Every structure is written in structure tokens, then in C-alpha cells.
Amino acid sequence: MAKPVILALDDDLEVLQALELDLRKEYGDRFRVVRSNSAKTALEVLQKLKLRNESAALFLVDQRMPQMSGVEFLERAIEIFPLTKRVLLTAYADTNAAIHAINKAKIDYYLLKPWNPPQERLYPILNDLLEVWQASFRPPFEGxxxxxxxxxxxxxxxxxxxxxxxxxxxxxxxxxxxxxxxxxxxxxxxxxxxxxxxxxxxxxxxxxxxxxxxxxxGLKTRPNMPFYDLAIVGAGPAGLAAAVYGASEGLRTVLIEREAPGGQAGTSSRIENYLGFPGGVHGGDLAKRAVTQAQKFGTEIISPQEVVDVRLNGQYRLVTLADGSQLSTHTLIIATGVSYRKFNIPGSEKLTGAGVYYGAAMTEALTCKGEDVFIVGAGNSAGQAAVYLSKYAGSVNLVVRGDSLKKSMSQYLIDQIEEIGNINVKLLTQVKEFIGEDKLEAISIFNSITGEVETIPTNALFSFIGAKPRTDWLQNIVERDENGFILTGASAMPNGRSPKGWTIERDPFFLETNVPGIFAIGDVRCNSVKRVASAVGEGAIAVQLVHQYLASV
The missing domain is CATH 3.40.30.10 (Glutaredoxin)
Incomplete structure (x- = not known):
């Protein structure tokens, strides 16, 4: 932490130099002494200190200065650092003005010039003031x-x-x-x-x-090397697992993530059915541990960065990033997961990020304290968000299109929701409209059985209305189903035949696409099991298949 500042201000350079010397001699080991001969410059210094979130302990300011008096300076300085101790330096002729200004500028003390010897006429007074300041001082946030x-x-x-x-x-x-x-x-x-x-x-x-x-x-957004043994696109649980196993087994591995490591699992407030964590694990903590583990084994993580194109060049796969840079790799694993679907109803576009949020958006939880919030969805992610937000919100209203949670939500979450008093479940209900100009003010919902429409005030709605893969950038490379999920293994073989353009004498591996050496894992893969554990398992299996592929080429 930076030392708190003592500011000395006097337009007389000779006096200022003597004052600085005395202050440094007595307080330099504990405080940073800053001097200025201009009130305007001193105010600019204080603003910069505020932007750096540094602390100011004491202002020692001359009264008679051109353009701005010491009292006027202190009045403005109070607005920037209201708790800093304030001392006015005056000549004998200015003592009356100093006394009158004590209340106006909230001056803690005034000193007469000269202050020699400082051991008797300066330090005892400043020591008392600094001791009082230190007693109430709370170190500022440094991030x-x-x-x-x-x-x-x-x-x-x-x-x-x-x-x-x-x-x-x-x-x-x-x-x-x-x-x-x-x-x-x-x-x-x-x-x-x-x-x-x-x-x-x-x-x-x-x-x-x-x-x-x-x-x-300090995040890395560009690759260090032009060539890798394994490139992984997407840093959810599947991609992170592949990175850990790939790097730990000696493959030069790069992991490319467009937003932040963890994927949708990383935004989960608590995953309670993941093996080895009987008390549950925060999705962000799980992602952080996985990132540390991958880096420990030498994985190079590039984030945030988006892959926009993949081209084939013999045995190599050329990956183009959004900033135009490229890298080459022997093998490619696609683990881009899925993204939450967006609403297509009135008000949804303009109010996204202004009360309407997609996913858990845990950063907004504290701002919802005591409020009535809504969650749309019936899957585990929606249930986990409801349990988490119930700790802060006045009420959490879970809007479910179906007639039951049991069709799509784990029983342990259903049991928790039933036990929490401020969670209300609205079945057979859909959101019809978002209402508000610059922020969400209300939502309109309707019951699909009765047709009843209701407008309810709220400032926050979190959506978990299903997900879709973001795979358009692969449409000319790998085969996908009608929903955009990537076909692998037997699914990539139409009528049991080798995929079009398949060039080697074997069928695609279990997680391999229609292009040899390109694999897909996790939620982006067609017919995958949508669980964190299965995604991690696919990441481990994919690396073994990568080894088999490399051994055969």
C-alpha cells in the first residue's frame, strides 16, 4: 500500500523547501511528503491521488497565496479528501483571518511563521493531528x-x-x-x-x-507461438479439462476463450452434484482452480479472444483470431459450449444489461437487496440462481413455462426451492413484455391456461430460457445438426458411411468430427450429456483420442 500523503503548499519557494525538509526528516518513513507552490497544481495533484485511490493524511497550507488563498484551497480540498487534517500557515498579521476561517474551512489548527524550532513549534502539533487521523483511518481499496x-x-x-x-x-x-x-x-x-x-x-x-x-x-490476448500440438477453443469445464490433460501429457497446448474461463458453469452460484464436493462448489471457484491447474502444466491461455475461422492445410489446422492474428496446430478441440437464448419480445433489446440479464449475473445480486426479482427458466441453472438470489432479494419469482419443475430440474434443487420461504414458483407462465425506458420497471406475464395477463413492478429479471451453440464460424468446416450442434463419431457418418471428404482408413473417433484431427466436446457436441462431470470427462477422453490421431499421421 502506498504511504499516505502529507501535502505542503506555499508560493514562497524558500519557505516551501524548508517546510518540506522538516516534514521529510520527521515523517518521511511513514508518509509521502508532496510539495507544491501553486494551489491550482495542488488541487490537480489531489485529484490524481483520488484516481489512484491513495490517502491524504495532512494538508499544511500557506494562507497568503496569489489567485487562491489557503482557506479557499482548503474549502475545495475538503470535497476531495473530507477526512484529511488541515493546518493553515499564517503570518502574525493574518491570525484574525485564520481564526474566522476555522469554521468556514474546518481548519484543525493554524501555525504562525516561522515555526523554528520544529521540535517545539511544529512536530508536537502535527503529531497530535496525525495520531487522531491514524486512529480513524481505514486503508482504501487497492484494486x-x-x-x-x-x-x-x-x-x-x-x-x-x-x-x-x-x-x-x-x-x-x-x-x-x-x-x-x-x-x-x-x-x-x-x-x-x-x-x-x-x-x-x-x-x-x-x-x-x-x-x-x-x-x-495483464491477460494475454495474443498467442506466443505460431504452432501448437493442440489448440482448444472454449474454456468451459470441457475445454479446461482438455487443457489440463493435454499440457500435463506433454502437448504444446493453447486454450482460446472469447469471454472468461468457466463457461456457463463458471457463473453458477453453487454446483452441488459435482463429484468430490459434498458441500457444493462455486462455479467461479471451480473455474479458477482449473485455470491454475492448466497453467501449472504449461497451457497458454488466451482471453478474451475469439476464433473466427479455421482452414485446413494438409495435416495442419490454421486458426484465425478476431484481431487478425493466426496460429497453426496439429489438432483442434472445439469446446465452445452454448449461449443463453435471448428474448424476442417488446423491450428486451433496449433493457438488456439495464435490468434484464442473461445467466446468473451474480455481480447484480447485491444491488437487488430487498427487491422483488424474477427468474425465467426451469433448469438447474435457474434453480441455482433462485437459491442464491433468495439470500439478497426480498422475493424471488421463478417463471416456468411448463407445469412442473421435475421435468428439467434436479430433485435436490426442487427440495431447496420448496424450503425457502421467499421463492415463489409461477407455473404455466411466460413473460410477454418488458416495460421501462432507461431501466426495467415492470414485466407483463400471462398464464398459458387461463390467458390472464398481469403487469408486475420489478427492476431485475434473470433469464435461463434455453441455450444454443455458437458454431456459425464452423459451417464450412464441420458437420452440424439442424440446431447447430456439432456431429461427432457415429453421428458424423451419414447412413453408416465415412463422412464426405474423409481421407483416412478408419471411422471417426467417438469425439471426432467429419474432419480428421478436429474434435468437439461438451455442450456444443450433438447429444452430449449436459453436466459438468460429463464435460470434464469428455475433455480427458478427447486428449487420449488426440494422442491416437497424432500417432497415426
Whole structure:
């Protein structure tokens, strides 16, 4: 943590130099002494300190300065650092002005010039003030800070990206004095800003993309090498398992993820049916452990980065990334999982990220404290989100299109939901419309049996209405079913015959596509079992098939 600052301000350079020397001699081991001979410059320094989230312990300020008096400076400095101790340096002739300003600028003390000897006339007074300040001092948050309105989609994007990449951050609402002040220091008054991200060094980004944030926090977005034995696209449980086994078995392995490691499982508040965790495991924690394990064995992780094209060149697969860079690999594993389907009803597009969220969006849980929230869906992800949000929300309303949860949700989750008093299940119900201009204010729902339509106020809705694979970038390479899921093994063999263009004297392996050396695992694969454990198992099996493929070419 940076040392708290003592600011010395005096327009007389000779006096300022003497003051700085005395302060450094006595306090330099515990505080950082900053000096300035200009009130305007000193205010700019304080703003930069605030952007870096550093602390200021003491202001020692001359009263008689051109353009801005010491009292005027302290009045403005209070707005930036309201708890900092304030001392006014005055000449004998200014003592009356200093006394009158004690209440106006909330001055803690005034000192007469000269202050020699400092052991008698300076240090005892400052020691008392610094001791009082230290007693109430609370170290500031040292990580990333995000500033913006709760209803800003850009803010939600930044918070969600940081959270899913396990980067601690502090959110400051733009409607608070602190948030508004930070925004004014970083952004000009004529610039519209939905989200401001401030980094520990004081640098900041206005409405940044995930890639811009990634570069600032040290994530790798470009490959180190031009060639790999194994490239894995997608860092959900299946892709992470493949990375662990591939790298641990000596394959030069690269893992490419478009958003954040963990996939949908990584956003789960608690997975309770995963083997080896009887008390359940947070999806983010599971993903973090898997990432650490993969990196331990030498996997190179590139994130956030998107694969946009794959081309075949003999035994090699050429992978093109969204930024135009390329890498070459012997084998390719596709583990891109699925994405939640979006609503296609009035209000859905404009209110996404402003009250309407897809997936667990755990970053929004605390903002829902005491509110009535809605969850749409009947699968395990919806059930886990309902249990989690019930700890914060006043009520959680689970909107289910079917007539029962038992068709799609695990029994242990159904039992938990029945035991939690503030979770309400609305069966045979669908959302008809989202209502609101800049934020979600209400939803319109209807009962599919009675036809009854009801409008209910709410500021938050979380959707889990099914999922679809994002595989359009593969449409000219691998075979897919009518829903976009990738065909592998026997499914890739029409009428039991080798796939079109198949060039080797064997049938595709269990997890192999219609292209030799390209495999698909996890939720993106046709007819896969949609469970974390099965995805991890497929990741391990795929690496063994990769070895068999490499041994045969």
C-alpha cells in the first residue's frame, strides 16, 4: 500500500523547501511528503491521488497565496479528501483571518511563521493531528474501481467481465458523491460516459471493451507461438479439462476463450452434484482452480479472444483470431459450449444489461437487496440462481413455462426451492413484455391456461430460457445438426458411411468430427450429456483420442 500523503503548499519557494525538509526528516518513513507552490497544481495533484485511490493524511497550507488563498484551497480540498487534517500557515498579521476561517474551512489548527524550532513549534502539533487521523483511518481499496449507474449496460459488461476473470473490483454508483466526483476528475464535462474503469495506477478507460480491460489487467490476448500440438477453443469445464490433460501429457497446448474461463458453469452460484464436493462448489471457484491447474502444466491461455475461422492445410489446422492474428496446430478441440437464448419480445433489446440479464449475473445480486426479482427458466441453472438470489432479494419469482419443475430440474434443487420461504414458483407462465425506458420497471406475464395477463413492478429479471451453440464460424468446416450442434463419431457418418471428404482408413473417433484431427466436446457436441462431470470427462477422453490421431499421421 502506498504511504499516505502529507501535502505542503506555499508560493514562497524558500519557505516551501524548508517546510518540506522538516516534514521529510520527521515523517518521511511513514508518509509521502508532496510539495507544491501553486494551489491550482495542488488541487490537480489531489485529484490524481483520488484516481489512484491513495490517502491524504495532512494538508499544511500557506494562507497568503496569489489567485487562491489557503482557506479557499482548503474549502475545495475538503470535497476531495473530507477526512484529511488541515493546518493553515499564517503570518502574525493574518491570525484574525485564520481564526474566522476555522469554521468556514474546518481548519484543525493554524501555525504562525516561522515555526523554528520544529521540535517545539511544529512536530508536537502535527503529531497530535496525525495520531487522531491514524486512529480513524481505514486503508482504501487497492484494486480496480468501476464507476457508473446501476442501469448502464456498459457498466454491467465491465463488472461481469472482471468478476468472471476473478479480478477484485469496487463499484461506485455515479449517483453517489464519490462516484460523481471521480467521474468529474477523469472525464470532461461535455463527454457522456456510461462506465468508467479506474486502475490502481490511476489510469482509466471510458466505456472500455473487454479486450481493453484485459490488456490493462495483464491477460494475454495474443498467442506466443505460431504452432501448437493442440489448440482448444472454449474454456468451459470441457475445454479446461482438455487443457489440463493435454499440457500435463506433454502437448504444446493453447486454450482460446472469447469471454472468461468457466463457461456457463463458471457463473453458477453453487454446483452441488459435482463429484468430490459434498458441500457444493462455486462455479467461479471451480473455474479458477482449473485455470491454475492448466497453467501449472504449461497451457497458454488466451482471453478474451475469439476464433473466427479455421482452414485446413494438409495435416495442419490454421486458426484465425478476431484481431487478425493466426496460429497453426496439429489438432483442434472445439469446446465452445452454448449461449443463453435471448428474448424476442417488446423491450428486451433496449433493457438488456439495464435490468434484464442473461445467466446468473451474480455481480447484480447485491444491488437487488430487498427487491422483488424474477427468474425465467426451469433448469438447474435457474434453480441455482433462485437459491442464491433468495439470500439478497426480498422475493424471488421463478417463471416456468411448463407445469412442473421435475421435468428439467434436479430433485435436490426442487427440495431447496420448496424450503425457502421467499421463492415463489409461477407455473404455466411466460413473460410477454418488458416495460421501462432507461431501466426495467415492470414485466407483463400471462398464464398459458387461463390467458390472464398481469403487469408486475420489478427492476431485475434473470433469464435461463434455453441455450444454443455458437458454431456459425464452423459451417464450412464441420458437420452440424439442424440446431447447430456439432456431429461427432457415429453421428458424423451419414447412413453408416465415412463422412464426405474423409481421407483416412478408419471411422471417426467417438469425439471426432467429419474432419480428421478436429474434435468437439461438451455442450456444443450433438447429444452430449449436459453436466459438468460429463464435460470434464469428455475433455480427458478427447486428449487420449488426440494422442491416437497424432500417432497415426
Amino acid at each position: 480496480v474501481r468501476v464507476v457508473g449507474s446501476r442501469w448502464s449496460p456498459k457498466l454491467h459488461q465491465a463488472k461481469d467481465f472482471l468478476a468472471r476473470n476473478h479480478v477484485p473490483y469496487q463499484w461506485l454508483n455515479i449517483e453517489s458523491d464519490e462516484g460523481d466526483r471521480l467521474l468529474s476528475y477523469a472525464v470532461s464535462s461535455d463527454t457522456k460516459c456510461q462506465a468508467l474503469v479506474i486502475f490502481p495506477d490511476g489510469s482509466h478507460l471510458i466505456e472500455p471493451t473487454n479486450t481493453q480491460i484485459a490488456e490493462k489487467i
